[in-house]
Amino acid sequence: DQQVKQNSPSLSVQEGRISILNCDYTNSMFDYFLWYKKYPAEGPTFLISISSIKDKNEDGRFTVFLNKSAKHLSLHIVPSQPGDSAVYFCAANFGNEKLTFGTGTRLTIIP
């Protein structure tokens, strides 16, 4: 039972444009959501997070949007840069600190 879903395994975006990565969840108990970025042969690196009491959080080029009624969150990267090419994981938890991850979306930025 996949509680956190990333339905797009891959995404290609031209450099300078906006990248939008999507994530859906099924467990309404989740109250904290995170995005991690992963380069090959490295561990995931924390990117940005959002609490369920907010609907938007922004950090430089990265913005996360949360739609609780739709159980959907998205990560916007603008402008996209070549160094953003990586696998992005959406993750969620509630209270007990155990993160549940999605299966990831491979983002490729085309120069």
Next chain:
Amino acid sequence: GAGVSQSPRYKVAKRGQDVALRCDPISGHVSLFWYQQALGQGPEFLTYFQNEAQLDKSGLPSDRFFAERPEGSVSTLKIQRTQQEDSAVYLCASSLSAYSPLHFGNGTRLTVT
């Protein structure tokens, strides 16, 4: 470096062998997690420590998997009688406190032949 360190980076084991994977968390980090990542999948939770106490081991797939953190710093994940389905990347992560983002190590890639 100041990051989470895991060793070995790669481990090849014959089916039936025991393996031990080591994790050195960031100094001062109270929480330590082990995750298993199969090819093409996201990391899946195995177990969680707060200091030396193992608070959650609900993700360990069988009783062949055992983790410890005896002094509240270094942790070891042990897999006994390895099977082919144990082949995966094992990730360790630590965090300063509850709701602090996890800092992951680079993982140990285990291949069981």
